[in-house]
Amino acid sequence: MKQLLGVIDAATYHEDLQDLLLHRPVAALPFAGRYRLIDFVLSSMVNSGISSVAIFPKFGYRSLMDHLGSGKNWDLNRKRDGLFLFPASPMEAERNSGIGCFSHYADNLDFFYRSSQEYTIISNSFTVINTDFRELLQKHLACGCDMTEVYKNGQPLNIYLLKTSLLIDLIESRYETGYDCIKDVFDDMKSPYTFCTYEYEGYARRVDTIKNYYKTSMELLDAQVWTALFKRSQPIFTKVKDEPPSRYYEDSSVKRSLVANGCQLRGVIENSIIARGVVVGRGAVIRNSIIMQKCQIGENCAIDSVILDKDVKVESGTMIEGSPGMPKVYRKSSVIEQVDSRLKSLMTL
Structure with missing residues (x-):
């Protein structure tokens, strides 16, 4: 979709997952036997018609780069738009920040200026979900809010939608406002912006602890859960490996x-x-x-x-x-x- 720009935050570190994150970011954590966690949000963006996706990792991202490659497996190896990877600078890598870090984005502000998409979706990389973000955009436009956050069962999924121009303003004014990341804007009760929530009714799970990782993985053995997540009309793409059958x-x-x-x-x-x-x-x-x-x-x-x-x-x-x-x-x-x-x-x- 030409209206939507995809941004995936791959910089988050979860202390409870540390035994599985020694050599990789959470975005590259293996899941369901042949996928990585980032595959689900990234595939959702591609299936929503998004042709420009920027990924912002912070540390240990070699395995993530190896997995994503040129973006060919997601049809993002394009001459115009496509897949972009923006690792954090050494100074930025030392900072503790939330999802949608404005200083990390500021180091790559030219990317947002060059983008032609009117709206931007900012998502974490560790939510197991298969959705069409066009429905989120339609709800956002109908409500007329400045920003919309996605929820599941009343709990935030750390997925946000706003105008690209507004995102640029937030990045540039971060010192004046004190907002370090997109979550800070939503948490500010005195914020001048209007907010909407979008309650997602499909399958979605945040993987941020060992317990959640294990529980979510085991849920996939339920045929109904598998069918709800792996939809024929919205395939989950991943790196293709040519190996013989088991x-x-x-x-x-x-x-x-x-x-x-x-x-x-x-x-x-x-x-x-x-x-x-x-x-x-x-x-x-x-x-x-x-x-x-x-x-x-x-x-x-x-x-x-x-x-x-x-x-x-x-x-x-x-x-x-x-x-x-x-x-x-x-x-x-x-x-x-x-x-x-x-x-x-x-x-x-």
Whole structure:
């Protein structure tokens, strides 16, 4: 849509997710086996006809750059408009700021001046959502407000809509007003602007804690939730990787799980999410867990309510257990060898 400019804030850091953010920003956090969190807001923008999207990361953004590339997978590798990445300056990277940081935008103010779109959508990068932002624009225009914020069940999603010219004014006047970010404007009871709220009725979840990440991931195993999020008319795009189909050996059993391509599965997998290239050894039992890309699970392992980051190796015979309310998290490239007698019963199934 020529009226809309997309801006995605990828600078937010969530302390509770730190074990999964050592080598990546939250925008690049793997999700649902083959996606990254940023894919959902970015795809929503593309499916809404937005052809110019700017992404503002702050730190650890190499994995994000690798994932996004030229924007080809989102049809944003264009001669005019397209995908833009504006990393924070070293001084800006030291600042603690909210979503829609005006000083970060000020370092790239020329981008906003050159943009021809009349309205701008500012969004965080960690909300799992699949929406058409044109409906938000129509509501905004009908209400005649200066700014509109998106809500879900009465809670803010940190997605905002305003005129591009107003955004430029807010950036340029930040020292006079004291507003550091777009959220500050909404929080100011004495603000001279008029605000509207847009209650989103579809599926939407903020992923800002380990608990939310795990809960949201497990919700995808519900067919109704999956259908509500992954709509045929509004596909979620991601980086394409050419890998062979997953191989299910005769002694494997997979129930109520999401399995990406390139896996070799010999064990029992139930109620879990298995990412690309995972190897599961003979006799292993995996339940209620999230196993990220290229993990290796040895023979006769028992894993329950666990999150394994990429390239984790679980030695044969290892037994580990978390809980749905507090899943155990293992950092990228860890090697795990830990026997837990409470899980020995799983090995007899």
